[in-house]
Every structure is written in structure tokens, then in C-alpha cells.
Amino acid sequence: MDQEAGRVISVTRDKLVIEMESCEACETCKAKHACTALIDESERTIEIPILADMPELRQGDRVELTFRPESRIFSAFIMFIFPLILMIAGYFIGFRLFQREGMAILVSLIALVLSLGVIWVINRSLLRNSKFIPSIHRIEQ
Numbered sequence: 001m002d003q004e005a006g007r008v009i010s011v012t013r014d015k016l017v018i019e020m021e022s023c024e025a026c027e028t029c030k031a032k033h034a035c036t037a038l039i040d041e042s043e044r045t046i047e048i049p050i051l052a053d054m055p056e057l058r059q060g061d062r063v064e065l066t067f068r069p070e071s072r073i074f075s076a077f078i079m080f081i082f083p084l085i086l087m088i089a090g091y092f093i094g095f096r097l098f099q100r101e102g103m104a105i106l107v108s109l110i111a112l113v114l115s116l117g118v119i120w121v122i123n124r125s126l127l128r129n130s131k132f133i134p135s136i137h138r139i140e141q
Helices: 024-028 069-098 101-126
Strands: 002-011 015-020 045-049 062-067 135-138
Touching (some): 015 062, 069 101
Antiparallel strands (some): 002 015, 002 062, 015 045, 062 135
């Protein structure tokens, strides 16, 4: 099981916002820039719905999140492989429909943008599935 540390930055009635700390795996990952391409690394946050079996947490608490390996593998597939598959499929569909490479590339790019929307929808639905929500443990200070 993968574990990462973080700090609770806000608690609401139905969710926690946790600022993740950089870990060893992130420092040695070849794709770490893909995770933080549009954000400052110091702003790596995750929103987690509050479940009944979670400990009582307050703002400022240090926590350890445990991610299931299958959720990490699925997430990597959805973030990296799925858009690539849709982009390639979009190219072939566009070429078959229009018989022009320029249009095939345009359809491919449209498929890539659509894949980002699909990823957003998948992310929202996975937040309702407890198998994809990490378990949280307070770190004693």
C-alpha cells in the first residue's frame, strides 16, 4: 500500500482538504512534472469526502493517507493511457470520415479535449466509491 503524508488545511461538513507533502516516490518519478504542470508544487491538495470510519480531524492536523495499489494503477491509466487511446482513435476516425490528414489531426485534438472532460466525470464518480478513497490516520506530533 502506498502511503503519503499531508496536513489538513480545511474541514467542512462533508469533505477534507489536505495539502500533500512531497514524498520520496515523487522526487524520483520521471512523470512528476505531469502531476504538477499547472500548479505550484507547494499547492498539491486533495479533497476527500468524509466517511463514517475516519478519525476526527481538525485544521492543521498532520495525517497519513494510505492509497490502495489498484486505485493508483487505475488512476495512472485514466490520466496517461486513456487520453492517448482517445487521441489515436480520434485520428483514425477523423481520417476515415474526412480522408484528409489535417481534419484527422483536428478530430484527434478534439478527442483529447473530450478525454479531459471524461476524466473529470470519472474523478467525480470515483469520489463516491470508497475503494478509491484513501484511508486516513492522524500522525501524532
